[in-house]
Amino acid sequence: MLRITKITDYGFILLAHMAKAEKDQLHNAKDLSAAIGIPLPTVSKVLKILTQGHILKSHQGSKGGYSLSKTADQITAAEIIEAVEGPVAITDCSSAEGCERNCPISPSWQRVNDAVLGALNGLTLGDMADGGSK
Template identity: 85%
Template sequence: MLRITKITDYGFILLSHMANQEKNLLHNAKDLSAAIGIPLPTVSKVLKILTQGGILKSHQGSKGGYSLSRPAKDITAASIIEAVEGPVAITDCSSAEGCERNCPVSPSWQQVNSAVINTLQGLTLADMSNS
């Protein structure tokens, strides 16, 4: 079974919440944790990962917080997953280079992986959050 991690799932939940709020509103970890019901340490971890991945911007200062780095319509599901988990690859064989075995199955997995990536690239945060 293919699954994204719980951290990635939480990332989608946090980003969807942020996308549905006022455009210029800054969000802090404590308020997000309370609003969504995800423990504060986990929210802080996810926000840090999404900032490092370029999905969020961090604003320093006493009135600081986090904001989307670009409009929700310009953030794809693929970019969110890649920010948290790295490149989308359903198997080791699905990378462009294939796996070390270089068996005849690898091109088929590459085709499947491409379809998954294309679907994720076509799905935006705005689509997912109805914003």
């Protein structure tokens, strides 16, 4: 079963909230935690991961916070998942590195993985923040 972790799910929720705000608005962990109802330590952890993955930019200072690194329509679901979880691969043999076994199944899994990755690349944060109505 292909599953997204709770941390990745929280990342999508936080990013969608940020995408709906004014374009250049900065967000801090405390306000995001209160607005969305996710515990502050978890919000802080997710913001750090998304910053390391270049989905968010961190702004230092007393009026600092976080902002999207690009517009919501330029950030794909695949980029978000990869920032938190690493490369999208539904099985070991569908990853770019492949697996240890040299079997005839691998090309089929790679085709399935390519289809999933294509769908994730075709879905933007902007789409998701709008509830998929685009």
